[in-house]
Amino acid sequence: MSQTTIVQFPGQGAAPAPASVEALRVWRCPSCAQTFARVDARFCPFDGQRLVPAIEVAPPQDPLVGSLVDDRYEILAVLGEGGMGTVYRVRHRHLGRTLALKALRRDLARESDLAERFLREARAAALVVHPNVVAIMDFGQLPSGQPYFVMEYLEGSTLAELLRAGGPVPAGRAVHIVRQVAEALAAAHAAGIVHRDLKPDNVFLARAAEDRPVVKVLDFGLARVAGASRLTQAGTVFGTPHYMSPEQAMGEAVDHRADIYALGIVMYEMFTGRVPFEADSYMGVLTKHLYVAPTPPSELLGEGARELGALEAVVLTCLEKRPAQRFADLGEFLAAIAAVVRPTTDGGVEVRARGESAARPRSLLADELEVPTLEEVRAREAGQRVARRRRSLRAAVGSVVGVAGVGALVAWGLGARRPAPGPALAGGSALPAPESAPSARVAPAPLPSGGPPPPPFSAAAAPDRPVRRPPPPGAGRPRLPPAPAGPPPAQAPPPPVTGGDIIDPWAK
Numbered sequence: 001m002s003q004t005t006i007v008q009f010p011g012q013g014a015a016p017a018p019a020s021v022e023a024l025r026v027w028r029c030p031s032c033a034q035t036f037a038r039v040d041a042r043f044c045p046f047d048g049q050r051l052v053p054a055i056e057v058a059p060p061q062d063p064l065v066g067s068l069v070d071d072r073y074e075i076l077a078v079l080g081e082g083g084m085g086t087v088y089r090v091r092h093r094h095l096g097r098t099l100a101l102k103a104l105r106r107d108l109a110r111e112s113d114l115a116e117r118f119l120r121e122a123r124a125a126a127l128v129v130h131p132n133v134v135a136i137m138d139f140g141q142l143p144s145g146q147p148y149f150v151m152e153y154l155e156g157s158t159l160a161e162l163l164r165a166g167g168p169v170p171a172g173r174a175v176h177i178v179r180q181v182a183e184a185l186a187a188a189h190a191a192g193i194v195h196r197d198l199k200p201d202n203v204f205l206a207r208a209a210e211d212r213p214v215v216k217v218l219d220f221g222l223a224r225v226a227g228a229s230r231l232t233q234a235g236t237v238f239g240t241p242h243y244m245s246p247e248q249a250m251g252e253a254v255d256h257r258a259d260i261y262a263l264g265i266v267m268y269e270m271f272t273g274r275v276p277f278e279a280d281s282y283m284g285v286l287t288k289h290l291y292v293a294p295t296p297p298s299e300l301l302g303e304g305a306r307e308l309g310a311l312e313a314v315v316l317t318c319l320e321k322r323p324a325q326r327f328a329d330l331g332e333f334l335a336a337i338a339a340v341v342r343p344t345t346d347g348g349v350e351v352r353a354r355g356e357s358a359a360r361p362r363s364l365l366a367d368e369l370e371v372p373t374l375e376e377v378r379a380r381e382a383g384q385r386v387a388r389r390r391r392s393l394r395a396a397v398g399s400v401v402g403v404a405g406v407g408a409l410v411a412w413g414l415g416a417r418r419p420a421p422g423p424a425l426a427g428g429s430a431l432p433a434p435e436s437a438p439s440a441r442v443a444p445a446p447l448p449s450g451g452p453p454p455p456p457f458s459a460a461a462a463p464d465r466p467v468r469r470p471p472p473p474g475a476g477r478p479r480l481p482p483a484p485a486g487p488p489p490a491q492a493p494p495p496p497v498t499g500g501d502i503i504d505p506w507a508k
Contacts, residue, residue, distance in 0.1 A: 028052055064088065064103075070140050073101060073150065082201075084108075084219070085146075089153065099137075103148040115147045122149040125220040128191050132184035134204070134216045154216055156207045159266070160200035168273040171307045172349045173212070175341050177203070178267055179334065180215035185263065186330040188220055189256040195220050196254065198262035199243045200269065241285040242275045246321050249286040257323040260333060264318025264326075271308055271315065272300050294319050298354070309351035310340035 029051055064075045065088070072093045079087040085104045092099060104118045119139055126136035126149075138150035159177065162169070169177070181203055185195060195202075197219060205213035241249070245261035248254050268276050276295065277288035297312050298305035305312070314336050320326045327333040340352045 062086070062088075064142070068093070069101070069142060069148070073099070075101070085148075090150070098153045100151050100153045101148050102151065103142055103146045106144060106146055109144070109146040115145070119147050119149070121220070124191075124193055125188075128188045128193060128220065130184055130187035132180045132215050132217060133187060133220070134218050154204050154206045156205045156213055158201050159203040159205060159270075162205060163200055163269060163273065168301075168304075169270040171271070171309075171311060171351055174267065174270040175311070175337065175349055175351075176212055177205070177215055177270070178263070179337065181217060181263060181266070182330045182334055182337075184215065184217040185256075185259050186334075188217075189259070189330065193220050194254060194256055195259050195262070196248070197240060197243070198259055198266065199240050200266060201240075203266070241282050241289075242277065244286065244289060245323075246289050247323060249289050255323070256329065257326050260318050260326050260330065261320075261323075263333075264315050267311075267315045267318065268294065268297060271311070272297050274300075276319065290321070306353070307351065309353050311337075311351055312354060314340065 062078050065077060067075050069075060069090070073090040074093055076089045076091060079089050079100065081087070085102055085108070088101045088103070090099050090101045091097070104115060108118075109115050122136060122139060125133075129135075134154065135152045136149050137152070139148070140150075141147050181198075185198070188195060195217070198217070202218045204216040204218055206216050208214045243262045243265045245254065245258040248258050265275060277285055277292065279285045279288060294316065297308055297315060301308060314333070317336070318326055318333070327336065342350045342352075344350050
């Protein structure tokens with residue numbers, strides 16, 4: 001294994017030297033005119049515009065420097081300034097202990113709800129007690145109305161400063177840092193806190209007695225406070241775009257897996273010296289998070305890819321577009337690290353080769369969300385036109401079959417209800433068929449014995465069974481009266497039928 005780079009820190013107990021005015025970097029947003037000093041951000045966190053160097057060399061002297069806050073904190077110097085607020089080096093007047101005080105920006109503090117939210121997030125972060133989480137120990141409010149919290153003072157440098165000074169970090173040292181960051185995030189997740197803005201500037205490498213520094217993670221949950229500010233332009237997601245997860249870039253609800261994605265970006269930058277997605281605008285970076293698959297680190301490292309080994313699969317799993325395809329939690333992430341990294345006797349680590357690690361599931365979201373080419377668009381439109389024609393043809397055939405079926409059912413129903421033809425009337429017309437008899441049938445009266453035979457049946461004479469005429473529409477069904485028990489009464493003979501007479505079958 002190659003020798004790891006040793007980070008140089010100031011001497012024990014030495015206070016950091018104040019930076020000269022010329023050494024300070026001051027940036028300004030051309031859109032909202034906000035200025036930012038001592039920051040490494042490239043875009044304005046409020047509207048996403050690229051920052052430009054300010055005209056002035058340095059901001060004016062901070063009025064808080066040299067003052068006494070709450071009769072116990074002496075403001076000694078400005079340590080840094082960012083989108084959320086300013087960090088000061090202070091000394092506790094009664095304890096004589098050096099601490100750090102972070103105050104919300106004055107313009108943000110004018111929004112009372114943000115000031116309350118700032119303190120609420122700080123109190124929640126104070127509940128996370130872990131060696132790799134910066135300790136928060138006090139809260140208060142400045143005379144200007146700006147809320148603040150006090151945390152432990154750290155001597156050392158940020159991971160961002162380490163990357164700027166030395167480029168890619170050797171695998172052994174990177175694993176040591178990543179493990180501590182993951183353990184700090186796991187402790188916060190167990191307390192229900194999501195960082196939302198993990199980046200190298202929020203990973204502090206504090207000096208320790210041994211060679212390797214102790215990692216401290218800063219600023220839990222504070223990005224959510226500034227994101228609710230009226231200064232944040234509508235449609236802009238507050239945060240650092242280069243380390244933002246796809247779901248966070250789309251403005252959706254995030255959970256602990258957004259921190260896993262950001263940790264993958266930090267690992268990628270530690271191994272390669274660059275972030276996986278870069279663009280000229282804020283939205284350009286977010287678009288690449290959504291639509292572009294990251295280039296595997298091994299393709300950028302060349303011969304150095306052998307040192308990275310199976311850690312590449314761990315990094316790319318963190319960078320899956322779909323949260324469900326990342327590690328379920330940081331416990332699973334740490335187990336994956338332990339599976340591919342083995343400590344050596346000299347205090348270093350040995351990384352397994354890429355072929356020895358399990359195959360990483362391929363993410364499909366980048367392909368699904370990737371902007372299609374012109375040929376793909378034309379092929380897709382042609383396929384959609386064919387599909388529409390097929391659907392129209394199927395609908396037409398279905399309509400014809402349905403109409404034919406309905407017609408057949410109607411014809412069948414009419415045929416079933418059509419009456420059978422009856423006997424012919426005088427003049428050649430047919431009698432209508434009698435309807436079905438009622439449930440009570442009438443028995444014919446017996447003929448008298450010894451009498452003359454009955455006359456032949458004709459339409460002119462039907463003494464025993466008169467022919468019924470169809471009832472008019474809406475009338476009830478006619479019923480025959482029951483026949484008498486005895487012989488039928490004698491009836492007068494019918495008048496002779498002459499041509500042209502209309503016969504009334506019901507005439508008595």
